Amino acid sequence: MKVLVIGGGAREHALCRSLSLDPDVNALYCAPGNAGIAEVAELRPVDALDGAAVARLATELEADLVVVGPEAPLVAGVSDAVRAAGIPVFGPSAEAAQLEGSKAFAKDVMAAADVPTARSYVCTTPEEVDTALDAFGAPYVVKDDGLAAGKGVVVTEDRAAARAHALGCDRVVIEEYLDGPEVSLFAITDGVTVLPLQPAQDFKRALDGDEGPNTGGMGAYSPLPWADPKLVDEVMETVLQPTVDELRHRGTPFSGLLYAGLAITSRGVRVIEFNARFGDPETQVVLARLRTPLAGVLLHAANGTLDTEPPLRWSADAAVTVVIASHNYPETPRTGDPIEGLADVAAEDGPDTYVLHAGTRREGEAVVSAGGRVLSVTATGSDLAQAREKAYKAVARIRLDGSQHRTDIAAKAAEGR
Numbered sequence: 001m002k003v004l005v006i007g008g009g010a011r012e013h014a015l016c017r018s019l020s021l022d023p024d025v026n027a028l029y030c031a032p033g034n035a036g037i038a039e040v041a042e043l044r045p046v047d048a049l050d051g052a053a054v055a056r057l058a059t060e061l062e063a064d065l066v067v068v069g070p071e072a073p074l075v076a077g078v079s080d081a082v083r084a085a086g087i088p089v090f091g092p093s094a095e096a097a098q099l100e101g102s103k104a105f106a107k108d109v110m111a112a113a114d115v116p117t118a119r120s121y122v123c124t125t126p127e128e129v130d131t132a133l134d135a136f137g138a139p140y141v142v143k144d145d146g147l148a149a150g151k152g153v154v155v156t157e158d159r160a161a162a163r164a165h166a167l168g169c170d171r172v173v174i175e176e177y178l179d180g181p182e183v184s185l186f187a188i189t190d191g192v193t194v195l196p197l198q199p200a201q202d203f204k205r206a207l208d209g210d211e212g213p214n215t216g217g218m219g220a221y222s223p224l225p226w227a228d229p230k231l232v233d234e235v236m237e238t239v240l241q242p243t244v245d246e247l248r249h250r251g252t253p254f255s256g257l258l259y260a261g262l263a264i265t266s267r268g269v270r271v272i273e274f275n276a277r278f279g280d281p282e283t284q285v286v287l288a289r290l291r292t293p294l295a296g297v298l299l300h301a302a303n304g305t306l307d308t309e310p311p312l313r314w315s316a317d318a319a320v321t322v323v324i325a326s327h328n329y330p331e332t333p334r335t336g337d338p339i340e341g342l343a344d345v346a347a348e349d350g351p352d353t354y355v356l357h358a359g360t361r362r363e364g365e366a367v368v369s370a371g372g373r374v375l376s377v378t379a380t381g382s383d384l385a386q387a388r389e390k391a392y393k394a395v396a397r398i399r400l401d402g403s404q405h406r407t408d409i410a411a412k413a414a415e416g417r
């Protein structure tokens with residue numbers, strides 16, 4: 001099978017790594033990719049937001065499957081363009097991707113499907129904003145309705161800051177604060193059949209102890225030893241299947257990866273957000289544990305034949321990933337700094353420890369930083385403590401001037417807290 005992956009972050013590196021290990025994949029391309037992905041896939045330049053260009057590239061490569069990684073191309077209709085060219089694509093249509101592209105749309109779908117989520121108001125005027133803020137009280141949760149690359153959500157005790165953020169958005173969702181640990185649960189779906197993956201936890205704040213600003217994600221681990229073993233079944237029944245059914249009944253079936261961001265509150269599971277694609281960095285740990293070859297599953301989802309796929313097989317190992325971010329991330333990250341030590345990880349650490357690239361590019365012989373999140377250092381081990389130790393040992397080998405990483409990824413879970 002010939003597979004083309006669209007995107008160029010650590011998530012796409014994890015996808016390409018898994019696909020490259022799949023015996024059914026005999027040609028693997030990534031567009032535009034990055035310096036690390038170049039080691040497992042052939043890179044092609046493309047404007048990932050240009051559906052016609054992606055469809056042309058897929059046709060030229062005679063791809064049997066296109067996998068669209070990030071949300072922006074999905075919302076821009078890249079899957080639709082590839083599908084229209086007659087090529088199977090893993091990734092929802094632009095209409096179905098509104099589940100991520102519009103918080104208000106997601107809330108409407110959840111209300112119709114009776115999916116548990118925070119109570120909310122959609123506001124467009126200062127009067128509506130004030131009414132909603134006062135209805136819920138602090139802590140305030142204010143979400144830009146549209147795609148905002150992880151920067152659209154403000155959670156704050158400060159009413160003035162909440163109000164200022166709300167007034168800076170055209171349309172805003174103001175909602176009830178949800179207390180409790182967060183879980184990311186992904187499902188692969190063809191619009192009818194839903195196949196859940198294993199849950200993971202992401203660390204969204206920049207600094208240790210969940211301090212500092214929100215980021216795209218600073219690390220992740222899986223499995224979650226503290227979670228109720230029935231969690232996946234419960235979320236399938238109350239969230240994932242009803243959402244997929246609702247979108248199909250609306251005539252906009254969702255096929256691809258449905259990402260449920262959940263809060264485990266004292267009153268039960270609540271949806272914090274949906275995404276229409278694999279999460280980053282959770283994908284790095286979830287795919288590290290997936291034993292079923294990936295390409296066939298994604299192709300079945302693309303072709304509407306997921307009902308023929310047996311349940312996914314998982315490794316009993318634990319996985320941890322630690323993100324190394326640039327100086328000044330998530331504000332204005334500094335780029336162009338050389339990255340050293342990558343070869344040491346490859347040479348010294350075993351095959352269960354590896355570095356996935358996010359924002360990197362090659363400059364002659366050197367690999368340099370090219371984005372906010374630069375690397376996602378991933379390891380598996382017999383338990384979280386071992387996976388953590390291996391990941392941090394590799395992190396210590398890497399040198400990137402001014403870089404930052406959290407030192408507490410999976411720490412609490414590894415200690416049984």
Ligand code: AMP
Nearest residue numbers: 118141153155175176177178204272273
């Ligand atoms: P989102 O972009 O919707 O995932 O929001 C980013 C982060 O903001 C989430 O991972 C949560 O940590 C936090 N957040 C979002 N919605 C809520 C909520 N209703 N209550 C508490 N925290 C929230």
Ligand code: GLY
Nearest residue numbers: 202217279280281
């Ligand atoms: N890890 C958060 C996200 O992918 O949106």
